[in-house]
Amino acid sequence: QSVLTQPPSASGTPGQRVTISCSGSSSNIGSNIVNWYQQLPGTAPKVLIYNNNQRPSGVPDRFSASKSGTSASLAISGLQSEDEADYYCAAWDDSLNGHVLFGGGTKLTVL
Amino acid sequence: EVQLVQSGPEVKKPGESLKISCKGLGFSFTNYWIAWVRQMPGKGLEWMGIVYPGNSHTVYSPSFRGLTTISADKSISTAYLQWSSLKASDTAMYYCARQIDVRGVDWFDPWGQGTLVTVSS
Numbered sequence: 001q002s003v004l005t006q007p008p009s010a011s012g013t014p015g016q017r018v019t020i021s022c023s024g025s026s027s028n029i030g031s032n033i034v035n036w037y038q039q040l041p042g043t044a045p046k047v048l049i050y051n052n053n054q055r056p057s058g059v060p061d062r063f064s065a066s067k068s069g070t071s072a073s074l075a076i077s078g079l080q081s082e083d084e085a086d087y088y089c090a091a092w093d094d095s096l097n098g099h100v101l102f103g104g105g106t107k108l109t110v111l
Numbered sequence: 112e113v114q115l116v117q118s119g120p121e122v123k124k125p126g127e128s129l130k131i132s133c134k135g136l137g138f139s140f141t142n143y144w145i146a147w148v149r150q151m152p153g154k155g156l157e158w159m160g161i162v163y164p165g166n167s168h169t170v171y172s173p174s175f176r177g178l179t180t181i182s183a184d185k186s187i188s189t190a191y192l193q194w195s196s197l198k199a200s201d202t203a204m205y206y207c208a209r210q211i212d213v214r215g216v217d218w219f220d221p222w223g224q225g226t227l228v229t230v231s232s
Contacts, residue, residue: 033216035219037156037219039156044206044224044225045148045156045222046221046222051216056220086155088156090156090219092217097170097173100158100161101158102148102155102156102158104155105156
């Protein structure tokens with residue numbers, strides 16, 4: 001069971017705005033940055049958001065993210081069919097000599 | 112183009128050993144940490160550990176310490192993940208990923224294409 005908690009699923013219709021939450025603790029999200037990764041079906045993950053809210057070049061501005069305290073969230077506006085994927089939050093955890101934690105993942109379905 | 116190219120799929124029997132690889136292309140391999148991430152069938156991502164090819168320093172996840180060995184050969188820009196005795200529960204897709212570090216902020220980019228390891232009698 002992941003220490004970063006995400007809802008297992010989310011859904012929306014084209015054009016809608018959806019948000020995905022990621023809840024952690026003081027040893028991870030509370031004291032370190034959060035990154036978000038998108039995994040399209042049958043492909044390797046790719047970075048979607050880094051440093052809490054920064055988009056790499058090539059990522060549409062429909063994707064945004066924020067962090068507050070020990071929680072983070074990813075928002076996707078103007079939902080498109082190609083956004084259907086698994087989304088993972090990730091953060092360094094300071095416990096046990098330090099390690100990276102991934103959230104359990106959220107499967108986004110575009111209805 | 113910056114990329115990580117992983118070795119091909121493997122089918123092994125329980126108890127066998129295995130070493131899979133991840134070759135870095137298009138960047139200075141010795142200057143970046145390389146991570147290994149497991150994805151069991153139908154499941155999420157799990158960080159296994161990381162290696163710095165410049166000096167072969169490794170950090171393991173508490174969940175994977177002692178179960179696998181992570182290493183690197185900087186002369187050929189390649190990182191490795193190996194098992195001495197595979198179990199059926201090691202069946203998974205394994206990804207390598209380059210860790211970018213900018214002023215204390217780090218993230219994984221790019222990722223390798225993945226190596227599917229199947230362990231079955």
